[in-house]
Amino acid sequence: MTKIKTDILIIGAGSGGLSIAAGASQMGADVTLLEGHLMGGDCLNFGCVPSKALIAAGKQAHAMETGNTFGVTPVVPQVNYAAAKDHVRATIDTIAPVDSQERFEGFGVRVIREFGEFISPTEVKAGEHIITARRIVIATGSGPFVPPIDGIDGVPYFTNENIFDLRDQPEHLIVIGGGPIGLEMAQAHRRLGSKVTVIEGAKAMGKDDPEMAAVVLDNLKAEGIEIVEGAQAERISGTDGSVTVHTPKGDFTGSHLLVAVGRKVNIDKLNLEAAGVEYTRGGVTVDASLRSTNKKVYAVGDAAGGLQFTHVAGYHAGILVRSLVLGLPAKAKTDHIPWATYTDPELAQVGLTEAQAQEKHGDQLTVVRFPYHENDRAIAEGKTKGLIKVMVVKGKPVGASIAGAMAGELIGMWAMAIANGLKMSAIANTVLPYPTIAEINKRAAGQYFSPKLFDSAMVKRVVRFVQRVIP
Structure with missing residues (x-):
């Protein structure tokens, strides 16, 4: 030794x-x-990096099918699933030297x-x-985490640790789990040409704000992903190439099974x-x-x-x-930690959700909202599905929820504001280039101040006085 x-x-x-x-x-x-x-751990080899690379491949395929509104004739993409996995591997290999x-x-x-x-x-x-x-x-x-479902040990199944090694495209992917990992992989595979069924024992995206989750889930269903909620997997049977998940809501058979129920x-x-x-x-x-x-x-x-x-x-x-x-005092906290689900549209959160903020702050809470369909860049890009909600207490944001294009990028401004105790005025006073999706953040801040400026009788009296008196 x-x-x-x-x-x-x-x-x-x-x-x-x-x-x-x-x-x-x-x-x-x-x-x-x-x-x-x-x-590099899970993130580099089995998680964040490979999943985002596969999502990017799916996004390219989806773009080929959805260009009609831009004057681009849609075509059915010829997907080489193995080559998409080569892109995943190349992404990992490019980042790996850093770790x-x-x-x-x-x-x-x-x-x-x-x-x-x-x-x-x-x-x-x-x-x-x-x-x-x-x-x-x-x-x-x-x-x-692989739950002890009856029969699971007798059938072939994938988790995030080996799904990226799969070279043959699933004809029909069954996903157990309607959380971020399951839904990200469901959409990526659907866009690459697989039929996909998601089976969730409770509510899909159940830990997120229900209104924001609905924006994402409605789009996933519109893309052809079958999402079955309240369907606890009770038993699994089958062989390689044909796996059946038995639930109270029926039996679901696919060519491949992905288990994504948690960690x-x-x-x-x-x-x-x-x-x-x-x-x-x-x-x-x-x-x-x-x-x-x-x-x-x-x-x-x-x-x-x-x-x-x-x-x-x-x-x-x-x-x-x-x-x-350094021997300096330091403590961890969580109220300023953001997170994102990289579906399309994305969903991002920092701080308290609307329900959490209502429970904690009651009548002190103000919730401001702004929809994507009123953002000029979103209109130009055809990315008008989505909205932002900001939870405000005494002029400071205590939470922000965003569902829509680039939500994972937009949430950064609110994470910075909450981490540094900034007021809504700091966001409202920020000048942003036009037109950008980021203006959604500024417009949300503006929504907080609009009633105070435009609906105030006192403000109107002051303005009328100024207009009469000042030459």
């Missing part, structure tokens, strides 16, 4: 782990990084390609190494009991500083049991670099 002493030991080379390793090592800390699988072992060793990080397991509160065994660290960070991420945190193999680290099914139990019940052990990203997004792991990494490396 080789014994290693280090300042910071990081278990997991995904977004959070890599960000901490890069920052800490370049500031002078001795850093050891463990990764028993792929550098590579070689790059991080260049920063001075000691990279060990082994899984880690606690053997004491301060020691981790990784292959032939026993590592003692002043601080240990669990950054192991999450993987697809499970990757902590099972860490032997957390040996470290005195408490945890639940949702992840490691941490406080606001991301410290576990063992004061030397921290958790970030999905492993910390909160919001499961790559950018949250990156945000957590910044918190720990500040506290572990």
Whole structure:
């Protein structure tokens, strides 16, 4: 056994782990990084990156079929599904060097390609190494959760971890799960020419604002995706090329099955009991500083049991670099964290939804809205489906919901406003180039002030006075 002493030991080379390793090592800390699988973690290899690449391929195919209103004769695209997957692989390969072992060793990080397991509160065994660290960070991420549906072990099925390796186009893809992953993959495959059925045990996009979710779901259905809600998968049967999902609402048979019902945190193999680290099914139990019940052990990203997004792991990494490396106080919060679902149209959220804001703030809440169909750029682009809602309390936004084109980009302005405590006036005073989709944000802010200016008797009296008195 080789014994290693280090300042910071990081278990997991995904977004959070890599960000901490890069920052800490370049500031002078001795850093050891463990990764028993792929550098870059789930996001690079099985999640955000490959899914967006496949979505982009689907978008190109869809554009060929929908140009009639622009004077472009629609044609049926000739889709080479394997070539679309080549685009996915090329995207991963282009980004991979940024997350590579070689790059991080260049920063001075000691990279060990082994899984880690606690053997004491301060020691981790990784292959032939026993590592003692002043601080240990669990950054192991999450993987697809496969529910114990009767018969699932006897049929071929895909998750996000292997769907991108599939080279033969599904004739009919059955998706179990109507959340972001399931719906993104459903639309991408439908646009690439597959028939698609989505089976959801409760409500599709059930965690999102219902009004905003309806904008997305209506468009998915219009594109030919069958979405069956309230259809809990009770049993699965079939063989390769013909899989049937049995539900209370009927049986659904397809050529391929994708299971996308949620995520499970990757902590099972860490032997957390040996470290005195408490945890639940949702992840490691941490406080606001991301410290576990063992004061030397921290958790970030999905492993910390909160919001499961790559950018949250990156945000957590910044918190720990500040506290572990610089010794400065730092705490994580969630009210300024945005997220997006990359369907077409997109759906994005930051802060409180309308229902949450109503429950928390009651009569103090003002909800302002602005529709996409009144935005000049959206009209020119034919992207008029959608709207924005902003929840405002005492002149400050406490939440924003956007469903429509580029929602994932537009939400950034509201995330910045909430993170920095800006008022609605900061958005209203911002001058934007015309015509842009981003003007939807400014017009929403304008909707907040319009009643105060145009419906106020006091304002009208002042204006009449000014017009009479000032020469």
